[in-house]
Amino acid sequence: MRIAEAALRCGLSVDTIRYYEKSGIVPEIRRGPDRQRRFSAENIEWLTLLFWLRGTGMPMKTMYRFASLYRAGDHTIPDRKQVLLAHAEHLKKRRSDLDRCEEVLARKLAIYKDHEG
Amino acid sequence: MRIAEAALRCGLSVDTIRYYEKSGIVPEIRRGPDRQRRFSAENIEWLTLLFWLRGTGMPMKTMYRFASLYRAGDHTIPDRKQVLLAHAEHLKKRRSDLDRCEEVLARKLAIYKDHEG
DNA sequence: TACCAAGCTGGAGCAACTTCAGGTCAAGGC
DNA sequence: GCCTTGACCTGAAGTTGCTCCAGCTTGGTA
Incomplete structure (x- = not known):
């Protein structure tokens, strides 16, 4: 799936998705042979979570911490749980x-x- | 009342109060002979409203509109009601x-x- | 082959604060 | 009388989290 469809599915804008990837808060978005992004189901899952977290006020710093924990492996699950x-x-x-x-x-x-309107 | 106490009472920071005044979204804050701000009960009332409006996502543009309506007089009450x-x-x-x-x-x-934490 | 849409990057612009540098002013201590 | 302290002042720069734009590449269609 390309970025336009990904944006429709997760609720973020195309620009925001690119910005989030650059900021290191979205793990591993693959690229096709044309160097364009290809989004997996897990990517969409992740971006959708970010959409709700940012919409309810989570700062990017915290999202970054969450992403770092994810990248560090399964042993960080208790820490990720704490963040959520x-x-x-x-x-x-x-x-x-x-x-x-x-x-x-x-x-x-x-x-x-007493005033109309 | 001076700015430090005003900040405590309305919930905004001292800096934010100054910023809001400069932005024209707080009507008429008086100055003392020392050129420092003196806050009236109505000022605090207004700032407290702004505190809650911004905390729940009202953009400054809308606050500005609200303040402009207020300055324009009582006949704008229906419009102000609409904003709220x-x-x-x-x-x-x-x-x-x-x-x-x-x-x-x-x-x-x-x-x-299944993970502790 | 020419064109068009969709995607790319790097960088500028923007909203709403927040922080900072440098200055004023009144009050209290020596 | 002078010095220090603390609260306040202004204007400007910095920060966060996007959002928009210019200029380029690429794949598909006529």
Whole structure:
């Protein structure tokens, strides 16, 4: 699979995929004889994970650490697990931020209540 | 109130407050005879709103629009209401992103299930 | 053979901060 | 009276994470 289709499947843009590869947070994207990228099912799996991690605020540094652990082999699985568990904790924080922001908006909107629009 | 206390109260950093003022998204911060900023209760209210809006992903452009509407007077209240309602919609989208990311993490973690850590 | 779409690289541009260098100003200590 | 300290100031440079662009290659079609 080429980069355009990969982008459609994982949710990232073509440019972002190239940028992520250059940044070393996507392991081993093969090249064809034409020097163009060919994406495997695992590549797509990985990129899709990155799509969700970045969309929920994981910094590239952390993604880089995750990718490095992956490259280091199976014995790093406990560490990788920790990275994902820490992010799951972070999601909780984000959720409570959403709750709090909703309250703030509701309060503001209540003040505007008598106005049309 | 000076900038250090204002930062503590609204959640933004001192630098971010200055940056926001310079960007024109905070209406009228008074200065003392020493040319330093003095924050009113309304300033804190406003900055606190900005804190929550940025923390949930509102772009500066939109904040700028909101501030401009505010400066233009009470007749813009319906428009301001629209900005906040649109952001409330955006929060829903964010929430479903969190849900989706939690699923993805759970799936990954399940694969790692037999490893300690 | 000429052209077109899709892909490539390196580099510039951008949003939203963050950090830094260098300076002012009021208050407290000697 | 002077010196130091700490909070604050400004303008500018640096950082992160993309996003866009110019100019080139390559494979397929007419």
